[in-house]
Amino acid sequence: MEAAVSFCVPAAEWYHISPMSATHRSASLARGFLDALPLTPGVVMFGLVYGVAARAVGLSPVETAGMSAIVHAGSSQFAALGMWLSATPGAIVLTTLIINLRHLLMGASVAPYLRHLPLRWKMLLALWMSDESYATAIAAYERGRGSEWHFLGANLCIWIVWWPSGLAGALAGQSIPDLSRYGLEMVFPLAFIGLAASFFKGRASAVAAGVAAVTAVLGAVWLPGNWHIIGAGLLGSLAGLAAVREGGARS
Amino acid sequence: MNPWAVFAGMALVTFLTRFAMMPMLSRELPRPVLRYLQLVPVAILSALIAPAVLLVDRHLTLGPQIPAAAVGAVMAWRTRSVLWTIVAGMLAYWLLSALL
Numbered sequence: 001m002e003a004a005v006s007f008c009v010p011a012a013e014w015y016h017i018s019p020m021s022a023t024h025r026s027a028s029l030a031r032g033f034l035d036a037l038p039l040t041p042g043v044v045m046f047g048l049v050y051g052v053a054a055r056a057v058g059l060s061p062v063e064t065a066g067m068s069a070i071v072h073a074g075s076s077q078f079a080a081l082g083m084w085l086s087a088t089p090g091a092i093v094l095t096t097l098i099i100n101l102r103h104l105l106m107g108a109s110v111a112p113y114l115r116h117l118p119l120r121w122k123m124l125l126a127l128w129m130s131d132e133s134y135a136t137a138i139a140a141y142e143r144g145r146g147s148e149w150h151f152l153g154a155n156l157c158i159w160i161v162w163w164p165s166g167l168a169g170a171l172a173g174q175s176i177p178d179l180s181r182y183g184l185e186m187v188f189p190l191a192f193i194g195l196a197a198s199f200f201k202g203r204a205s206a207v208a209a210g211v212a213a214v215t216a217v218l219g220a221v222w223l224p225g226n227w228h229i230i231g232a233g234l235l236g237s238l239a240g241l242a243a244v245r246e247g248g249a250r251s
Numbered sequence: 252m253n254p255w256a257v258f259a260g261m262a263l264v265t266f267l268t269r270f271a272m273m274p275m276l277s278r279e280l281p282r283p284v285l286r287y288l289q290l291v292p293v294a295i296l297s298a299l300i301a302p303a304v305l306l307v308d309r310h311l312t313l314g315p316q317i318p319a320a321a322v323g324a325v326m327a328w329r330t331r332s333v334l335w336t337i338v339a340g341m342l343a344y345w346l347l348s349a350l351l
Contacts, residue, residue: 035333038333038334038337039333041337059254063254063255063258066255066258067254067258067261070258070259070262071258071261071262071265072262072265073261073265076261076265077261080257080261089252089256089257089260092257092260092261093257093260093261093263093264094264096260096261096264096265097264097265097267097268100264100265100268100269101268102268102295103265103268103269104268104271104272105272105291105295106269106291106295107268107269107270107271107272107273108272108288108291109288109289109291109292109295110273111272111273111275111288112280112285112288114273119274122270122273122274123270125273126266126269126270126273127266127269129269131299135292135295135296135299138292139292142292183315183316183341183344183345183348185303186316186319186320186340186341186344187337187341188299188303189299189300189303189304189316189320189323190319190320190323190336190337190340190341191333191336191337192296192299192300192303193300193320193323193324193327193336193340194323194326194327194331194332194333194334194335194336194337195296195333196293196296196297196300196327197324197327197328197331197336198331199292199293199296200293200328204286204290205290205293208290208293208294208297209293209294209296209297210297211294212293212294212295212297212298212301213297213298213300213301214301215298216297216298216299216301216302217301217302217305217306217311220302220306220309221306221309221310221311228298228302229295229298229299232294232295232297232298232301233291233294233295233298234294235294236290236293236294236297236298237287237288237290237291237293237294238287240290240293240294241283241286241287241290244286
């Protein structure tokens with residue numbers, strides 16, 4: 001029994017959860033919003049292109065913005081547009097589910113930080129968790145200044161930029177200049193590189209990152225949809241864990 | 252079909268993927284599981300970064316985006332700032348694009 005108990009450590013030791021005073025809440029919310037702000041140029045560009053594409057399949061500007069506001073998942077919205085004129089609603093919803101399965105892994109990795117929160121908080125944070133706001137929030141947790149209010153601020157920042165840029169794309173239509181000429185699609189990977197720096201601590205994280213990078217590239221070439229992100233996330237972190245074990249056994 | 256009904260279905264399944272693991276993992280977890288979960292963010296970020304830098308339309312493409320990402324990585328390592336990483340990386344990207 002004792003062995004089983006020592007096998008478990010309180011999550012707070014690992015995940016630096018500190019209670020928050022009321023005065024820090026709004027500051028933390030604002031901080032989360034500001035931390036996510038550098039990621040918004042990529043979101044705007046993606047949103048504009050989405051808006052143009054949505055008009056092309058016959059959605060009205062209100063419907064275009066509405067899908068963004070309530071679904072809030074860019075790549076699955078693009079997939080839905082691609083299927084819009086030919087597929088059944090069931091097929092579109094199923095495709096959305098499959099594309100967004102990567103969020104299961106993100107939800108699992110952020111869950112230990114949220115375990116002290118009531119269910120309604122978890123639901124609120126899950127509602128608008130995007131790749132960008134997840135990365136912003138968990139990087140802050142990693143640096144010991146994350147909180148549910150920070151997470152909410154990051155979620156709000158991406159959401160408040162995402163649906164209006166879709167609306168702008170739908171209203172402007174084809175008159176939007178080709179933004180890819182300016183290489184703004186580079187903002188996404190660069191922002192993620194900036195966030196990733198918080199997570200490099202020792203050999204395990206380097207192994208996890210390396211294996212995930214190789215798996216993701218191979219997976220993106222050979223697998224459909226977004227499977228490469230889940231596959232790389234699972235395999236990379238397993239490889240990192242194995243690297244720790246091996247290192248521990250040797251020392 | 253009513254587009255709003257489709258949006259609602261999409262929104263529901265998206266919410267479920269984001270929410271599903273949050274309450275399930277609310278209890279104290281065994282140490283190896285916590286260790287594993289701590290490595291997930293860096294793996295997912297790598298999985299988002301590597302294809303975005305190395306692939307164009309899912310084909311391996313060498314170009315200014317690769318050295319620009321390297322400049323960004325150096326900046327990220329030195330400053331830990333997302334903003335400076337983007338600024339340095341984009342400047343490198345534009346400069347290299349103009350030169351090549």
